[in-house]
Amino acid sequence: MEVGQLQRQFVEHTASMFHEGFLDGQFSQLQQLQDESNPDFVVEVVSLFFQDSERLLNELTRALDQKCVDFKKVDAHVHQLKGSSSSIGAQRVKNSCFNFRNFCEEQNTEACFRCLQLVKQEYLLVKNKLETLFRLEQQILAAGGSIPMME
Amino acid sequence: MDSASSSLSKGMIDDGNEPHVLAVDDNLIDRKLVEKLLKNSACKVTTAENGLRALELLGLGDDQKNNLKTSGSKVNLIITDYCMPGMTGYDLLKKVKESNVMKEVPVVIMSSENIPTRINKCLEEGAQMFMLKPLKQADVKKLRCQLMA
Numbered sequence A: 001m002e003v004g005q006l007q008r009q010f011v012e013h014t015a016s017m018f019h020e021g022f023l024d025g026q027f028s029q030l031q032q033l034q035d036e037s038n039p040d041f042v043v044e045v046v047s048l049f050f051q052d053s054e055r056l057l058n059e060l061t062r063a064l065d066q067k068c069v070d071f072k073k074v075d076a077h078v079h080q081l082k083g084s085s086s087s088i089g090a091q092r093v094k095n096s097c098f099n100f101r102n103f104c105e106e107q108n109t110e111a112c113f114r115c116l117q118l119v120k121q122e123y124l125l126v127k128n129k130l131e132t133l134f135r136l137e138q139q140i141l142a143a144g145g146s147i148p149m150m151e
Numbered sequence B: 001m002d003s004a005s006s007s008l009s010k011g012m013i014d015d016g017n018e019p020h021v022l023a024v025d026d027n028l029i030d031r032k033l034v035e036k037l038l039k040n041s042a043c044k045v046t047t048a049e050n051g052l053r054a055l056e057l058l059g060l061g062d063d064q065k066n067n068l069k070t071s072g073s074k075v076n077l078i079i080t081d082y083c084m085p086g087m088t089g090y091d092l093l094k095k096v097k098e099s100n101v102m103k104e105v106p107v108v109i110m111s112s113e114n115i116p117t118r119i120n121k122c123l124e125e126g127a128q129m130f131m132l133k134p135l136k137q138a139d140v141k142k143l144r145c146q147l148m149a
Helices: A003-019 A025-033 A041-064 A071-088 A091-106 A109-142 B008-012 B028-040 B051-058 B089-098 B116-124 B137-148
Strands: B020-024 B044-048 B077-081 B107-111 B129-132
Touching: A003 A109, A025 A041, A025 A071, A025 B028, A025 B137, A041 A071, A041 A109, A041 B028, A071 A091, A071 A109, A071 B028, A091 A109, B020 B028, B020 B051, B028 B044, B028 B077, B028 B137, B044 B051, B051 B077, B051 B089, B077 B089, B089 B107, B089 B116, B107 B116, B116 B129, B129 B137
Parallel strands: B020 B044, B020 B077, B077 B107, B107 B129
Antiparallel strands: none
């Protein structure tokens, strides 16, 4: 595929991620922080986010599977996930954590379990889309093009 | 050369050297982000993942050997998350302000939650500033300007 096409795809994909609420302004902040001294900053931070989130989602699954659920622990994990998703601009993941925390407070296992499914879903969606974004970036660079600046 | 006797501004403008900031946060992603934000604002950064580690680095912990002062890197600013397991950012703030050696070092508290009582509590305890997460470049640039004035 030629560079122009790839660049167009990149622009469209990025725009749709923002438009559909998968990403918010905080992701733009990350992109702006990337520079020559740290050209892979965004990929590095997002990779950390993927690793950390998967760990937290596993912990949450385990915690909610217990006979006697430790809601404080569950809440602590959700707080972490809310924080990191907020910091990278993964808006829909962040938003899915709000209700989760409320149900932790109410100690409602069923509702928490449903929230976890929702958070997992949102996480997988944004992960998929971000991986596509990074792949497009790599393809553009490999084809000798430059990454379009998004307004 | 005791840090307790140097004034705030003298501590910050260290012969044109970059200010050294100690950033404390239990969240890995937030640590990486705050580190980059500070480095982009021409600061030297050391990160700590909890209050106890921060105290150690400041030379206020039980383990006196492994602190930044012995390596010659005086801390000019502490920026800490409020919500951390074990020692909160507030607890850390109190410990710093109680210390004769460190009490002049400005402490900034960050939090993802905008709770006025929490903010006031920190300011009353001597926090220089409160910042809402997620941090943005503009916030950190403003912080740098204010503390270098």
